[in-house]
Amino acid sequence: MGFQAPRGTADLLLGQAYALNCMERQAQAVFARYGYDLIETPTFEQLDVFVRGIGEATDVVGKEMFRVFSPAALAKLGEGRALKADEMLALRPEQTAGVARAVVQHNLVPPGATAVKFWYKGSMFRAERPQMGRLREFHQVGAECLGAAEPSADAEVIIMLMRFFEACGIPREAMRLYVNSMGDAACRPAYRDQVRAFIVAHADDLCAECVRRADTNPLRAFDCKASTCQAIMADAPRITDMLCEDCATHYAQVKGLLDDADIAYEENPRLVRGLDYYTRTVFEVQVDAGLGSQNAIGGGGRYDGLLQEFGGKPTPGLGFAVGLERIQLVLRALGTDAAATPALAVYVAATGADTRTAAFSLAQRLRDANLATELDHQGRSLKSQLRQADKSGARLAVIVGSDELATGSVVVRDLTTHEEEKVVLEDVVRAIETRLVDDVQ
Ligand SMILES: [Zn+2]
Ligand SMILES: [Zn+2]
Structure with a gap:
């Protein structure tokens, strides 16, 4: 019996890996325009980093973490001994916590410093029940801006996120951007307390989970999937009616900057992130295509309290994360997932064993000239090689025959029109480049 990829993981085949890579390159291109620098943090961290950075009471930390054990730690566990904090490791379920940990560890935002901006890409791991667009190993890109409290930082991050989605091929009109303010420690x-009181007053009609959470984290009731809970919470008090003056001003300025940038958005007072360190602006982008009821493709918010969780000084910050597999589903549903493995330019065919060596060295010359080139390694017949050339998607074939070779030339064949032309071997790179340039024009 053969091996299979673990449950909830995927082999990225037939252009899928390339499509993800294209999105990462779009992220690189877009985020660099906003001054974001790539950061890499470890794939696994001390478990407590995620407990601090995400919250003990969340499903992600409570139920969905893959743990990592060194052989020494496993031996200790086998002997029934407790592990020390730095022996308890977990695969990252998201990357904000790791970035925040790194920023504090290296003191990257000392008081008075200019803001630092990082973007990241990579695999994240959650032991969820696999479902459409949610794998146990999945890929994200995200961005974190640390050190800037001003509303222009919020607007910049949101605009950058929308530009990234557009660069990936999601049309502006297919997306809905929701924004909200969650207030701060003052408001x-x-x-x-008001939401808690509202839940208590409606306890008979809300689900047990929402009632149970009323004490610890009442705002999570806004995220409940139960339709009865959603209907009741629609009438719950709205944070936007209770913002203090500073928060109300901040929120108004963010919206003003989005208006100025022609970014369409809807205010959604029920959009909350159920963690204490989220403050003020939160946002989420949804689409209707391809994701069923799970229609969010990315979101984030301001987390002015996060760095303190890691022992840092009070430092304003905000960011977002985007799931790349989810974007792929959307693009597929929209019919715009054009990204595929890059096309070959040239297929080099040899007429027989006597010209194979010459064909091989010609292929190297073409590749050294930055032309994507393929050739046969299996000694197939010329007919079979030309069939391969047609299938390969190459624009041109170069046929290396013994008669032509004797006169220092090869045949260049246009794989679309099937026209052939004899070309001097020395000029073949330039001849091919000329034809490919003509194609583009
Ligand atoms: Zn509920
Ligand atoms: Zn406030």
Whole structure:
């Protein structure tokens, strides 16, 4: 019996890996225009990094973490001994916590410093029940801006996110951007109390989970999937009615900057992120195509309290994360997932064993001239090689025959029109480049 890829993981085949790579390159291109620098943090961290950075009470930390054990740690566990904090490791379920940990560890934002901006890409791991667009190993790109409290930082991050989606091929009109403000330490406690009281007053009609959470994290009730809970919470108090003056001003300025940039958005007072360190602006982008009821493709928010969780000084920050597999599903549903493995330019065919060596060295010359080139390694017949050339998607074939070779030339064949032309071997790179340039024009 053969091996299979683990449950909830995927082999990225037939252009899929290339499509993900294209999105990462779009991220690189777009985010660089906004001054974001690529950061890499470890794929696994001390478990406590995620407990601090995501929250103990969340499903992600409570139920979905893959743990990592060194052989020494496993031996200790086998002997029934407890592990030390730095022996308890987990695969990252997201990357914000790792970035925040790195920023504090290396003191990248000392007081008074200019803001630092990082973007990241990579695999994240969650032991979820696999479902459409949600794998146990999945790929994200994201961005974090640390050190800037001003509303222009919020607007910049949101605009950059929308530009990234557009660069990936999602049309502007297919997306809905939701924004909200979650207030801050000055105004949110009173709001939480009001939501808690609202939940208690409607306890008979809400699900057990929502009622149970009323004490610890009442705002999570806004995220409940139960339709009865959603209907009831639609009438719950709205944070936007209770923002303090500073938060109200900040929110108004963010919206003003989005208006100025012609970014369409809808205010959604029920859009909350159920973690205490989220402050003020939160946002989410949804699409209707391809994802069923799970229609969010990315989101984020301001987390002015996060760095303190890692022992840093109070540092404003905000960011977002985007799931690349989810974008792929959307693009497929929209019929715009054009990305595929890059096309070959040239297929080099040999007429027989006596010209194979010459064909091989010609292929190297073409590749050294930056032309994507393929050739046969299996000694197939010329007919079979030309069939391969047609299938390969190459624009041109070069046929290396013994008669032509004797006179220092080869045959260049246009694989679309099937026209053939004899070309001097020395000029073949330039001749092919000329034809490919003509194609583009
Ligand atoms: Zn509920
Ligand atoms: Zn406030």
